[in-house]
Amino acid sequence: MRTVPRLQKDTVALYHALNELxxxxxxxxxxxxxxxxxxxTQCHGLEGLVHHGPLMLNELADYLHLDKSTTSRVVDSLERxxxxxxxxxxxxxxxxxxxxxxxxxxxxxxxxxxxxEEEEAVLSDLSVEVRRALPGVLRKLTQAAANRSKRPNVxxxxxxxxxxxxxxxx
Amino acid sequence: MRTVPRLQKDTVALYHALNELxxxxxxxxxxxxxxxxxxxTQCHGLEGLVHHGPLMLNELADYLHLDKSTTSRVVDSLERxxxxxxxxxxxxxxxxxxxxxxxxxxxxxxxxxxxxEEEEAVLSDLSVEVRRALPGVLRKLTQAAANRSKRPNVxxxxxxxxxxxxxxxx
DNA sequence: ATACTATAGTTGTCAGCTGCAACTATAGTA
DNA sequence: TACTATAGTTGCAGCTGACAACTATAGTAT
Numbered sequence: 473m474r475t476v477p478r479l480q481k482d483t484v485a486l487y488h489a490l491n492e493l494x495x496x497x498x499x500x501x502x503x504x505x506x507x508x509x510x511x512x513t514q515c516h517g518l519e520g521l522v523h524h525g526p527l528m529l530n531e532l533a534d535y536l537h538l539d540k541s542t543t544s545r546v547v548d549s550l551e552r553x554x555x556x557x558x559x560x561x562x563x564x565x566x567x568x569x570x571x572x573x574x575x576x577x578x579x580x581x582x583x584x585x586x587x588x589e590e591e592e593a594v595l596s597d598l599s600v601e602v603r604r605a606l607p608g609v610l611r612k613l614t615q616a617a618a619n620r621s622k623r624p625n626v627x628x629x630x631x632x633x634x635x636x637x638x639x640x641x642x
Numbered sequence: 643m644r645t646v647p648r649l650q651k652d653t654v655a656l657y658h659a660l661n662e663l664x665x666x667x668x669x670x671x672x673x674x675x676x677x678x679x680x681x682x683t684q685c686h687g688l689e690g691l692v693h694h695g696p697l698m699l700n701e702l703a704d705y706l707h708l709d710k711s712t713t714s715r716v717v718d719s720l721e722r723x724x725x726x727x728x729x730x731x732x733x734x735x736x737x738x739x740x741x742x743x744x745x746x747x748x749x750x751x752x753x754x755x756x757x758x759e760e761e762e763a764v765l766s767d768l769s770v771e772v773r774r775a776l777p778g779v780l781r782k783l784t785q786a787a788a789n790r791s792k793r794p795n796v797x798x799x800x801x802x803x804x805x806x807x808x809x810x811x812x
Numbered sequence: 813a814t815a816c817t818a819t820a821g822t823t824g825t826c827a828g829c830t831g832c833a834a835c836t837a838t839a840g841t842a
Numbered sequence: 843t844a845c846t847a848t849a850g851t852t853g854c855a856g857c858t859g860a861c862a863a864c865t866a867t868a869g870t871a872t
Binding site: 511513538539541542545546564565566567 | 828829830831832833837838839
């Protein structure tokens with residue numbers, strides 16, 4: 473009889489904190505990334521290729537949570553800019569073997585360095601315990617959200633014609 | 643000689659956790675919100691009006707971190723759908739007094755209830771201490787990021803012509 | 813009062829991101 | 843040799859967002 477409202481309060485607080493965090497980080501990332509000849513989504517794609525080795529288009533699409541058509545265009549951009557290569561997969565002529573080029577790896581490293589330097593300044597303000605616990609907790613939140621969004625039609629019924637995208641710029 | 647690499651490791655872990663969290667939550671929010679006759683940005687705008695009373699357009703734009711022109715169009719949508727009103731400000735004929743309508747408040751409450759219910763399920767898995775600490779930590783991260791992004795040209799020099807937006811749909 | 817400047821919003825324009833549907837091509841199977 | 847499934851690509855339409863130009867009202871300095 474006391475924990476329930478407590479939990480609710482925590483939940484509301486978390487919701488707002490998360491909301492604002494996401495909004496802010498979108499902009500921070502855009503500022504950090506977009507000046508480097510690359511969009512946020514492209515950077516995420518590049519990151520996928522750098523960290524998870526050669527990928528097929530579908531795999532990259534899964535990683536990015538994007539449609540394969542959108543992903544294809546992301547790869548277009550990366551390829552055009554020389555940050556990724558699109559080769560026919562050795563084991564399956566239908567598939568692609570997407571890789572980051574040396575230039576792509578360098579660019580990714582550069583962006584990472586910049587972001588991490590900044591992040592470090594923030595993290596050094598936090599206590600060691602919190603700092604240590606944070607990634608795990610965030611992953612937990614992520615996991616929970618990911619599990620739910622896999623379910624079909626989670627809590628949705630009516631859909632409007634207008635509006636379906638997320639976005640921001642400056 | 644040992645804390646520095648430690649911090650770096652934490653930072654990298656945090657970076658990736660945050661990255662994925664943001665990506666996932668964008669989609670979760672879109673799924674939760676867009677089926678309700680409203681886009682995510684519109685929902686954020688509505689939330690601003692509901693929580694922070696009557697606002698002028700510029701204030702709402704600040705809240706949303708969006709250009710006033712974009713904000714104006716967000717308000718257009720909300721008004722058209724009957725979730726907000728746009729009146730001339732009583733103290734300044736140039737300005738607007740933006741308010742959520744009863745329908746807007748109801749819609750916002752409905753969406754909040756759905757999201758919070760889900761969030762509660764996640765939070766109840768976490769220890770009380772972590773749960774309690776989380777919003778504060780997130781706010782700290784947000785604050786730090788917000789402070790930095792206020793500075794002009796943070797770490798950026800060259801900007802490409804292509805790409806500057808964030809986005810996702812389904 | 814009369815400019816001059818600042819501020820609040822709106823609208824035109826342009827470009828990017830996305831998903832869906834349709835289509836091509838290769839694999840795998842019956 | 844069909845028939846079906848899978849990997850990608852492209853046409854298309856909608857939404858997001860910023861920037862710049864423009865209108866209108868406020869405030870300020872002659």
